[in-house]
Amino acid sequence: MDKEQVRDALxxxxxxxxxxxxxxxxxxxxxxxxxxxxxxxxxxxxxNSDQVAQIVSLLYREGIRYVARGAGTNLTGGxxxxxxxxxxxFSRMNHILEIDIENERVVVEPGIYNLAVQNALAEKGYYYAxxxxxxxxxxxxxxxxxxxxxxxxxxxxxxxxxxxxxxIVLPNGQKTWIGGKALDPPGPDLMGLLVGSEGTLGIVTKxxxxxxxxxxxxxxxxxxxxxxxxxxxxxxxxxxxxIIPATLEIMDNVVIRAVEDSMHAGFPLDxxxxxxxxxxxxxxxxxxxxxxxxxxxxxxxxxxxxxxKDANERNSxxxxxxxxxxxxxxxxxxxxxxxxxxxxxxxxxALSEVKRISKKxxxxxxxxxxxxxxxxxxxxxxxxxxxxxxxxxHKAGNEIMKVCAxxxxxxxxxxxxGSQKLSxxxxxxxxxxxxxxxxxxxxxDPKGLCNPGKVIPKEEARx
Amino acid sequence: MSKPTTDNGAPLRTLKxxxxxxxxVERPKKEREAQxxxxxxxxxxxxxxxxxxxxxIAAGTLPERVDIVLDMTGMAGVAAFDMSNLNMTVLSGTTLxxxxxxxxxxxxxxxxxxxxxxxxxxxxxxxxxxxxSGPSRLRYGTMRDQSLGVxxxxxxxxxxxxxxxTVKNVSGYDLTKFLIGSAGSLCLITAINLRVYPLPGxxxxxxxxxxKLEEVEKFLQxxxxxVLIPSGVVVEPGKGGFRIxxxxxxxPLAVERENKDLLAMAGNLGGKxxxxxxxxxxxxxxxxxxxxxxxxxxxxxxxxxxEGPRALAKLADLAGGAKTVLFAGNGVLLVYGADERxxxxxxxxxxxxxxVPLRLHRSLLSKWGPRVDATLEQFVLRPxxxxxxxxxxxxxxx
Numbered sequence: 001m002d003k004e005q006v007r008d009a010l011x012x013x014x015x016x017x018x019x020x021x022x023x024x025x026x027x028x029x030x031x032x033x034x035x036x037x038x039x040x041x042x043x044x045x046x047x048n049s050d051q052v053a054q055i056v057s058l059l060y061r062e063g064i065r066y067v068a069r070g071a072g073t074n075l076t077g078g079x080x081x082x083x084x085x086x087x088x089x090f091s092r093m094n095h096i097l098e099i100d101i102e103n104e105r106v107v108v109e110p111g112i113y114n115l116a117v118q119n120a121l122a123e124k125g126y127y128y129a130x131x132x133x134x135x136x137x138x139x140x141x142x143x144x145x146x147x148x149x150x151x152x153x154x155x156x157x158x159x160x161x162x163x164x165x166x167x168i169v170l171p172n173g174q175k176t177w178i179g180g181k182a183l184d185p186p187g188p189d190l191m192g193l194l195v196g197s198e199g200t201l202g203i204v205t206k207x208x209x210x211x212x213x214x215x216x217x218x219x220x221x222x223x224x225x226x227x228x229x230x231x232x233x234x235x236x237x238x239x240x241x242x243i244i245p246a247t248l249e250i251m252d253n254v255v256i257r258a259v260e261d262s263m264h265a266g267f268p269l270d271x272x273x274x275x276x277x278x279x280x281x282x283x284x285x286x287x288x289x290x291x292x293x294x295x296x297x298x299x300x301x302x303x304x305x306x307x308x309k310d311a312n313e314r315n316s317x318x319x320x321x322x323x324x325x326x327x328x329x330x331x332x333x334x335x336x337x338x339x340x341x342x343x344x345x346x347x348x349x350a351l352s353e354v355k356r357i358s359k360k361x362x363x364x365x366x367x368x369x370x371x372x373x374x375x376x377x378x379x380x381x382x383x384x385x386x387x388x389x390x391x392x393x394h395k396a397g398n399e400i401m402k403v404c405a406x407x408x409x410x411x412x413x414x415x416x417x418g419s420q421k422l423s424x425x426x427x428x429x430x431x432x433x434x435x436x437x438x439x440x441x442x443x444x445d446p447k448g449l450c451n452p453g454k455v456i457p458k459e460e461a462r463x
Numbered sequence: 464m465s466k467p468t469t470d471n472g473a474p475l476r477t478l479k480x481x482x483x484x485x486x487x488v489e490r491p492k493k494e495r496e497a498q499x500x501x502x503x504x505x506x507x508x509x510x511x512x513x514x515x516x517x518x519x520i521a522a523g524t525l526p527e528r529v530d531i532v533l534d535m536t537g538m539a540g541v542a543a544f545d546m547s548n549l550n551m552t553v554l555s556g557t558t559l560x561x562x563x564x565x566x567x568x569x570x571x572x573x574x575x576x577x578x579x580x581x582x583x584x585x586x587x588x589x590x591x592x593x594x595x596s597g598p599s600r601l602r603y604g605t606m607r608d609q610s611l612g613v614x615x616x617x618x619x620x621x622x623x624x625x626x627x628x629t630v631k632n633v634s635g636y637d638l639t640k641f642l643i644g645s646a647g648s649l650c651l652i653t654a655i656n657l658r659v660y661p662l663p664g665x666x667x668x669x670x671x672x673x674x675k676l677e678e679v680e681k682f683l684q685x686x687x688x689x690v691l692i693p694s695g696v697v698v699e700p701g702k703g704g705f706r707i708x709x710x711x712x713x714x715p716l717a718v719e720r721e722n723k724d725l726l727a728m729a730g731n732l733g734g735k736x737x738x739x740x741x742x743x744x745x746x747x748x749x750x751x752x753x754x755x756x757x758x759x760x761x762x763x764x765x766x767x768x769x770e771g772p773r774a775l776a777k778l779a780d781l782a783g784g785a786k787t788v789l790f791a792g793n794g795v796l797l798v799y800g801a802d803e804r805x806x807x808x809x810x811x812x813x814x815x816x817x818x819v820p821l822r823l824h825r826s827l828l829s830k831w832g833p834r835v836d837a838t839l840e841q842f843v844l845r846p847x848x849x850x851x852x853x854x855x856x857x858x859x860x861x
Contacts (some may be wrong), residue, residue: 008703102768102769105767157608158631170838187644189644212688281717284716284717284720296600342629370631398543412634417634428635432617436623436638443846446841449729455635
């Protein structure tokens, strides 16, 4: 089939007005929130899982590459077709299909935004734990594909800990279910494999998630530090006290300034770092835990700390934290978010290394990250019109990955590998490990059409 | 640290008792030894069945004949413990009790929260391979939530490893999770990185009884919609009613409040009971409620949460006097003394859930029928098995 024939076949499935094919229309699907640039030949807007199955069957038969795309907030090029193909666009499959309070489940379509789900659940006194900072704009299908995290994942886990079932269209177009409202489907944990597989093993069309009762009480605290390393040390020391808060988030001065310039969230401009701490749960015992935390902060050199006095102050602090990535656009026109993770106790060392790398490559780097999980997010800021600077950005990003892998961590905590981090896979996996992953990909997607060129590097890893 | 005692005849006798003929037992003590055994099995086209404490031996597909039983209880012990980062690496033949004995003695005291039955014999590798769990999954989840990484040996005898020691990790496919429940059909697991937790300031167990099923349903519904956070809730039918155990852990003030609120909630709905303080008491009571004769045939049944109490009552009827128990809040039930009639009854009951054999004679397993969806079997599981274990060294996949 040539491009026009494929376009006409897609139109027969989704309707004439639901296929984009002109270059001027498809160009915006050739990139996502990462740095990768590729090419989309056709874009099909789907409205139900039958259409998805028909499209995938067609593309499988014709040997055409494809990718499922939600909101395109992916930071590693995961939703970009590098060598052309069809984008299956999910923004119209954006409904909550069922909120089942009795069984503590919500069933959603993949195109719905994370925050829309949270808002619907909040009205009923429930919530869905994974809360990526981009929750205003990221889709649940994308969260599924990337195994998304978020600040509250420190205590409650990431997407794979909360997805219990899914309707899936396999790479050959067959539609089936994995899991559901009941727990423990027999056999290997296919859901655990599919969540985080970046849409390379199939396309999710319905998702069954666990929901949780909203906590009785929440305390939000802000501790101010003279160094980001001291804030990092405090994170380890709080957990060593036997306290596991709902969140432990750090922002450094570069990011604090950008956030305050952008939205006046209430962070002190003279702080080298702030630690945003949140406790949730039963009221009883919470004040005592908050007191112990303030003692740890004092011991580790916090210059001051305060408790959010009401919901407005809490919301303002969180708006600042969640808006940090967007705010750094005030510093430089583009940024690369590194997403490496280290054991918590290695945070001070990792942060020192990030400073060194910033100086070495002459690039401003801000830090805003999920400190409780050891999940760094150094933001390397640059001007993407400057080829020399862009080259240094890639070198700096690779060096940060290497540093974190050497500290006992890994190259991606929640943003995935996509096409941008393929070279880093050999830092954490041996040839046999990647061989087993490749075996699974080849078994499930024998023609290699389903989001090709992602997650698994072509070249062999270290022996 | 305690290790299970074993002799080479024990795994053979266990397998014989469930209708599996095995020729030979190997008990590797080191990864290298296990690698050599698997490499030889590949060369000589031998079949290998990894076995731990054999408490959930029927969770996978049991072959009729096995050339080599790989007794993993020889690979036991803690390889690493990182107190500050709350993780540990344990060899797969380590028992759950062994892990918790070790952790209790470290620093201020730590624990690993999963509590499937027979924790004195159940090995961490077996719990991982069979996706085993206990009532505490209500708060702590399952191996999917507690495993950070695994090391293993592939069908060709090669060393493999996935995941790591960080809680967040999306580097590559998450084979740490995928291999959970695979019952040794794809890879031999030799070591697992686990999350661990500081021992809580207080623990308790509340025991309440109700006479009627409707009261149990109302009570569990009220508990679910409350702000209380139990670690686990167990329901078992008893003489003239139902006994419920609710375990709490946390700050002493929170546990005190939870005990008080739960007993008040039960009282308002026609139940009565008492709270007992202390971690040992809590663990002992819960363990006693979920265990029966370890040699009994057993199945796991899962249903949507709200269907749990009715499923319990029906299964208890079917099972006669045999032990039946519900992990409330999860919709997971265990039935001991399972026979063909009970299995068929359970399958009819779990139309929105699953029935999984735990310990069952092969004659019953062979009549079971398909255990996974035909599309998944044809286009996912079988192709993966053929890719990863082309010589069928490991047991068949479901």
